Amino acid sequence: MKILLVFPGAAIIFVVLWEAFETIVFPRRVTRRIRLTRLFYRFTWKAWSRTVHSLVSGRRQETYLSFYGPLSELLLLVVWASGLIIGFAFVHWASGSPIKPLDGTASFSTYLYLSATTFFTLGLGDVAPHTPFGRGLIAFEAGIGFGFLALVIGYLPALNQSFSRREVNVSLLDARSGSPPTAAEMLRRHSHSHGMEALQELLHEWERWSAEFLETHLSYPVLAYFRSQHDNQSWLASLTMILDTCALVIVGLEGACQRQAELTFAMARHAVVDLSTVFNTPPREPERDRLSPEDLAFLRATLAEAGLRLREGSDADQKLSDLRRMYEPYAYSLSNYFLEPVPPWISKSTFTDNWQKTAWGRSSGFKKGIPSQGVEDQHF
Numbered sequence: 323m324k325i326l327l328v329f330p331g332a333a334i335i336f337v338v339l340w341e342a343f344e345t346i347v348f349p350r351r352v353t354r355r356i357r358l359t360r361l362f363y364r365f366t367w368k369a370w371s372r373t374v375h376s377l378v379s380g381r382r383q384e385t386y387l388s389f390y391g392p393l394s395e396l397l398l399l400v401v402w403a404s405g406l407i408i409g410f411a412f413v414h415w416a417s418g419s420p421i422k423p424l425d426g427t428a429s430f431s432t433y434l435y436l437s438a439t440t441f442f443t444l445g446l447g448d449v450a451p452h453t454p455f456g457r458g459l460i461a462f463e464a465g466i467g468f469g470f471l472a473l474v475i476g477y478l479p480a481l482n483q484s485f486s487r488r489e490v491n492v493s494l495l496d497a498r499s500g501s502p503p504t505a506a507e508m509l510r511r512h513s514h515s516h517g518m519e520a521l522q523e524l525l526h527e528w529e530r531w532s533a534e535f536l537e538t539h540l541s542y543p544v545l546a547y548f549r550s551q552h553d554n555q556s557w558l559a560s561l562t563m564i565l566d567t568c569a570l571v572i573v574g575l576e577g578a579c580q581r582q583a584e585l586t587f588a589m590a591r592h593a594v595v596d597l598s599t600v601f602n603t604p605p606r607e608p609e610r611d612r613l614s615p616e617d618l619a620f621l622r623a624t625l626a627e628a629g630l631r632l633r634e635g636s637d638a639d640q641k642l643s644d645l646r647r648m649y650e651p652y653a654y655s656l657s658n659y660f661l662e663p664v665p666p667w668i669s670k671s672t673f674t675d676n677w678q679k680t681a682w683g684r685s686s687g688f689k690k691g692i693p694s695q696g697v698e699d700q701h702f
Contacts, residue, residue: 331412
């Protein structure tokens with residue numbers, strides 16, 4: 323009956339190798355619902371986030387949640403390696419291949435030890451098979467182990483590089499749209515002369531950022547769990563703010579770059595919707611309206627003070643509402659899953675940008691996120 327264990331052992335090996343191929347090598351999104359990697363992340367993320375939420379309070383929650391991305395990445399590699407070692411041990415044991423220097427029937431733990439030393443190419447030689455099948459299996463497993471380690475060595479730097487490229491644009495928003503970023507602040511800070519040209523260039527950069535974000539996070543979904551350096555920044559907040567800004571420009575902002583806003587909106591919305599599909603987070607309506615009629619009136623007044631006129635009237639309000647329905651339910655669903663807050667449309671309180679803060683408090687010479695006169699003389 324032991325020979326029947328060859329089939330589950332071979333199945334474990336095949337599943338793990340296929341999962342590693344789809345996760346590391348395959349550059350396309352995998353639509354298959356039942357996957358070892360997907361189940362691993364959904365189970366471990368729920369367990370980790372609930373544990374942190376119940377045991378940690380305040381800003382420390384964000385710190386502990388940020389550990390999950392890198393730790394889960396390493397734990398997944400351990401799960402894959404363990405699966406391959408166990409699978410090969412089953413095949414060795416089921417084949418009944420005699421091993422030396424032991425006499426008689428070896429236990430499963432001995433074959434497990436043989437599989438582990440072979441997979442990690444230790445070459446100790448204290449336990450070794452002496453049949454053609456056993457030796458061939460050992461050579462095959464050693465090759466798998468060597469290739470697996472090579473993939474891991476190439477996989478980790480690729481993830482870190484993709485994460486760094488993502489965070490560069492997120493960090494650049496700090497001085498352009500506040501901390502956390504808001505659409506009203508983004509437009510207000512581009513109300514100066516030639517501000518609309520700068521806004522057009524910024525939206526063009528974010529069109530490309532959204533496309534690169536879509537490609538990297540569909541190929542490596544684990545990157546979505548990697549959190550930003552500051553607890554008031556995130557890829558989700560930044561992407562939502564860009565969609566908010568584009569929606570306002572599309573509705574009608576005099577002198578703005580409407581065509582570029584439409585292109586950026588399309589790409590950013592594509593990224594939000596596809597990420598919702600990958601993480602199986604169906605759209606859901608926000609518990610509270612992010613932009614109530616009162617907030618919209620306040621937003622218009624704030625922009626008017628900065629010299630920007632947002633189109634008014636029922637048609638403009640309806641168009642803005644239609645645009646919001648295209649992405650807000652998906653952003654809100656992702657926000658609930660990743661425990662990342664969605665930014666407001668407008669900040670009604672005084673705030674300090676991250677670049678203005680130090681470990682000793684707020685830097686002097688700044689007011690409401692805008693550099694004061696003589697800022698170029700200050701040292702950071």
